[in-house]
Amino acid sequence: MSAVLAEMPKSDMSKTVMPATTKAIAPSKGGRSWTFYVLATLFSLYVVALYGPMFCIYVLSFQDIRGGLVFPMKGHSLHWFVDLFTQVRTGDVKGSFDRSIKLAVIVTIITVVVSFLAGLGFRKRFRGDTFVFYMMIGSLVAPGLVLGLGTGLLFQALGLNASWYTSALGAQLSWTLPFGVLVMFAVMSRFNHVWEEAAYDLGASRWQSIWLVMIPVLAPGLVAVALFGFTLSYDEFARSLQTAGSLNTLPLEIWSMTLNVTSPSLYALGTVTTIVSFIVIGASLGTIVLIQKKRGSQAKG
Amino acid sequence: MKSDRGDIELAGVCKSFDGATYVVDGVNLRIADGAYCCFIGPSGCGKTTILRMIAGHEDPTAGEIVIGGQNVVGLAPVQRRTAMMFQSYALFPHLTVRENIAFALRVRGQSKADRLRVSDAMIEKVRLTQFADRLPAQLSGGQQQRVALARAAITEPRVLLLDEPLSALDEQLRVQMRQELRRMQQELGITFIHVTHTQLEAIALADLVVVMEQGKIKQAGAARDVYAHPHDRYVAEFMGGQNVLSGRVEKVNGASFTLAQAASDGIEVPLQARATISVGDEVDIAVRRDDVALVRPGRDLPPGCTTSLPSRVLAIEYQGYFVKVMLDTVPDDEFVAYVPEKTFFADPFTVGDVVMATWATGSALPLA
Numbered sequence: 180m181s182a183v184l185a186e187m188p189k190s191d192m193s194k195t196v197m198p199a200t201t202k203a204i205a206p207s208k209g210g211r212s213w214t215f216y217v218l219a220t221l222f223s224l225y226v227v228a229l230y231g232p233m234f235c236i237y238v239l240s241f242q243d244i245r246g247g248l249v250f251p252m253k254g255h256s257l258h259w260f261v262d263l264f265t266q267v268r269t270g271d272v273k274g275s276f277d278r279s280i281k282l283a284v285i286v287t288i289i290t291v292v293v294s295f296l297a298g299l300g301f302r303k304r305f306r307g308d309t310f311v312f313y314m315m316i317g318s319l320v321a322p323g324l325v326l327g328l329g330t331g332l333l334f335q336a337l338g339l340n341a342s343w344y345t346s347a348l349g350a351q352l353s354w355t356l357p358f359g360v361l362v363m364f365a366v367m368s369r370f371n372h373v374w375e376e377a378a379y380d381l382g383a384s385r386w387q388s389i390w391l392v393m394i395p396v397l398a399p400g401l402v403a404v405a406l407f408g409f410t411l412s413y414d415e416f417a418r419s420l421q422t423a424g425s426l427n428t429l430p431l432e433i434w435s436m437t438l439n440v441t442s443p444s445l446y447a448l449g450t451v452t453t454i455v456s457f458i459v460i461g462a463s464l465g466t467i468v469l470i471q472k473k474r475g476s477q478a479k480g
Numbered sequence: 481m482k483s484d485r486g487d488i489e490l491a492g493v494c495k496s497f498d499g500a501t502y503v504v505d506g507v508n509l510r511i512a513d514g515a516y517c518c519f520i521g522p523s524g525c526g527k528t529t530i531l532r533m534i535a536g537h538e539d540p541t542a543g544e545i546v547i548g549g550q551n552v553v554g555l556a557p558v559q560r561r562t563a564m565m566f567q568s569y570a571l572f573p574h575l576t577v578r579e580n581i582a583f584a585l586r587v588r589g590q591s592k593a594d595r596l597r598v599s600d601a602m603i604e605k606v607r608l609t610q611f612a613d614r615l616p617a618q619l620s621g622g623q624q625q626r627v628a629l630a631r632a633a634i635t636e637p638r639v640l641l642l643d644e645p646l647s648a649l650d651e652q653l654r655v656q657m658r659q660e661l662r663r664m665q666q667e668l669g670i671t672f673i674h675v676t677h678t679q680l681e682a683i684a685l686a687d688l689v690v691v692m693e694q695g696k697i698k699q700a701g702a703a704r705d706v707y708a709h710p711h712d713r714y715v716a717e718f719m720g721g722q723n724v725l726s727g728r729v730e731k732v733n734g735a736s737f738t739l740a741q742a743a744s745d746g747i748e749v750p751l752q753a754r755a756t757i758s759v760g761d762e763v764d765i766a767v768r769r770d771d772v773a774l775v776r777p778g779r780d781l782p783p784g785c786t787t788s789l790p791s792r793v794l795a796i797e798y799q800g801y802f803v804k805v806m807l808d809t810v811p812d813d814e815f816v817a818y819v820p821e822k823t824f825f826a827d828p829f830t831v832g833d834v835v836m837a838t839w840a841t842g843s844a845l846p847l848a
Contacts, residue, residue, distance in 0.1 A: 371568075371570065373566050373568065373570040374570055374572060374573075376537060376566070376570065377564075377566055377570040377571075377572070378572075378583070378587075379537075379556070379557065380535065380536075380537070380557045380563060380564045380632075381557075381558075381563070381583050381584040381587065381631070381632075381635060382556075382557070382558035382584055382587050382588060382635065383583075383587040384587070387587045391583075391586070391587070392572055395574045396572070396573060396574050474574060474615060
C-alpha cells in the first residue's frame with residue numbers, strides 16, 4: 180500500500196486525498212461555531228455597560244487638585260481622598276460611613292438569626308404556613324419609598340423620633356428578612372432531616388443537634404445569608420430616606436452630596452465605598468472557601 | 481441501670497398517622513435476646529414504621545413495646561438503649577470518620593481523651609483505622625456502612641435497628657456486607673432488627689423472619705420454616721421458590737385429600753396439620769419449585785409420585801447449577817420447575833415440548 184502511494188505523482192495525491200482531510204479537520208480548525216462569537220461579543224458589551232460607568236468614576240477620583248467632574252483627566256493624585264475625610268463642606272462622610280457599617284452589621288445579625296429560625300420553623304408544615312410565607316414575600320414587592328414613608332409616618336404618629344438605629348433599622352429589615360428567608364429556604368432544602376434524627380438517636384439534645392450538626396452543615400449557607408443582609412443594608416436608599424432621622428446613612432449622604440458637592444471627592448467616595456463592598460464580599464467568599472478547605476484538609480490528614 | 485437484656489415484646493402495637501388508616505395494625509411479636517430478626521414485606525407494609533417505633537423515633541398509637549422487661553414507649557432512644565442505622569446511613573457530612581463515630585460520646589460530655597480511646601478501638605473493630613480522618617463523602621459505600629455501624633454500636637445498645645442497610649450497595653458488596661453484619665452481631669452479642677424487602681437477605685441472615693403485609697404479621701418463624709412451610713398463599717408467593725395451585729377438594733380419605741383439576745386426575749395432598757378440610761372446600765396448596773420433576777409423557781413416574789400434570793414448556797432459563805423451566809400447568813398462574821443442571825441436560829427439553837410435571841406426594845403442602 181505504502182509502495183503504491185509513493186509511486187503516485189504528488190499532484191494526484193493532493194487531488195484525491197485533500198478534500199477528505201479538509202472536511203474532517205474543518206470543525207476542529209475553527210473550533211467554535213459562529214454563535215459563540217455572537218454571544219461572546221454580546222457578553223463583552225454587557226460587561227462594558229455594567230462596569231464602564233463605575234470605572235469612569237474610579238478613574239476620575241484619582242485626579243489632582245485641578246480636577247473637575249468630567250473628562251479629560253487632569254493629573255493624578257490622592258488629593259480628593261484626603262479632601263473627602265478632612266473637608267467639612269463635603270459633608271459628614273466619616274460619620275455616615277460609620278453609621279452605615281454599624282447599621283449593616285446589626286441588620287446582618289438580625290437577618291441571619293431570624294432567617295435561620297424561620298428556616299427551622301418551616302421544616303414542617305403548619306396551619307397557615309402559606310399565608311405567613313406570602314405575607315413575608317409581600318413586603319419584597321412593596322415599593323421601598325412608600326414603605327419608608329409609612330414607617331416614618333408611623334413613628335411620627337406614635338411620637339417616636341426617627342433615627343437610623345430604630346426606624347431605619349426596621350424599614351431595612353422589611354427588605355432584608357424576606358430575602359434572607361428565601362435564601363435560607365434554598366439552603367435548608369439541601370439539609371437532610373435524617374441527620375437530625377441520627378443526632379437524636381445518638382443522644383444529642385435539641386441544642387446539641389442544632390449546634391453540632393445543623394449550624395456546621397449549614398454554615399456556608401448562613402454566610403451567604405449574612406452577605407445578602409449586609410450588602411442590601413449597606414446600599415439601601417429608598418427605605419432609609421424617610422426613616423433615618425436627622426443623621427444620614429452613607430447612601431443618603433452620597434445622594435445629598437450629588438446635590439451640593441461639585442468636586443471629584445464625590446467620585447473618591449464612590450471608589451472608597453466600592454472597595455468596602457469588595458472587602459466584605461471577599462471576606463464572605465473567603466470564609467466559605469476556608470470552611471470547605473478546612474474540611475478538605477481534615478479529610479486528607 | 482436497668483436490664484441489659486435485649487429481648488423485645490410487641491403487644492398489640494398499632495400506628496396510625498392520620499387517625500383513619502393503620503400503617504401498623506395490632507402487631508404481637510416476641511424477639512429473643514441476641515436474635516437476628518428480619519422484617520420483610522413490600523414497601524408500605526409497615527415494617528419500617530415498626531422499626532422506628534422500637535427505635536423511639538415514632539410513638540405507637542396503641543400497644544406496648546417492651547425491651548428487657550421494661551415498657552419503653554415514650555422514652556428517648558438513649559434511654560431505651562437502642563441504636564439505629566439509617567437507610568442511607570445519615571453520616572454527618574462535616575465530621576470525619578472518627579468524629580462521626582465519637583459523636584455519641586461527645587454529646588454525653590466525655591473528655592476528649594476518653595472519646596478518642598473508645599472511638600479508636602471501635603474504628604479498629606470495623607477495620608477503618610486508615611480512613612479515620614476522612615470525610616464520609618470520601619468513602620466507598622461499604623466503608624460508609626461500617627462507619628454507620630460503628631457509630632451506632634459505640635453507644636453500647638442492647639438492640640441495634642437497621643433500616644434496609646444493604647439497599648444502597650451494589651450486588652457483590654451486598655453479599656459481602658451481609659456477612660459482615662452477621663459477624664458484628666455475633667461479636668456484639670446483641671439483638672439486631674433488620675428491615676429489608678429482599679427475601680434472600682432475610683433468609684440468609686435471620687434467626688427470626690417476620691413476613692408482613694398491610695400492617696399485619698403474616699408469618700413469623702425461623703428462616704427455613706417460613707421458606708419451606710409458608711402459612712398461606714401470600715407468604716408462599718412473597719418468599720418465592722414455591723408453586724401455588726388452587727382447587728376444590730374432591731374427596732378426603734384418611735391422611736390425605738384430593739384436589740380436583742380440570743386437565744388431570746386430581747392432586748393428592750397429605751392433610752398434615754390441616755384437619756378441618758372437607759369435601760367442596762376451595763384450597764390452596766404449595767409445591768416447592770425444586771421438588772417438581774419433569775417426565776416425558778408415557779414414561780414411568782419417579783417413586784412416591786401419584787400426581788402428574790400435563791404441561792407445555794413456555795420458557796427455559798439457564799441459571800448455572802439449575803435450569804428454570806416455566807410451564808403452563810396452571811392457567812393464568814406461574815408454574816416453575818427448578819431442574820438440576822445435570823438432570824436437565826441428560827435429556828433437555830425445548831420450548832413447546834409437552835411434559836408431565838410431577839412431585840412426591842408428601843412434598844405438597846396445604847395452605848391456609
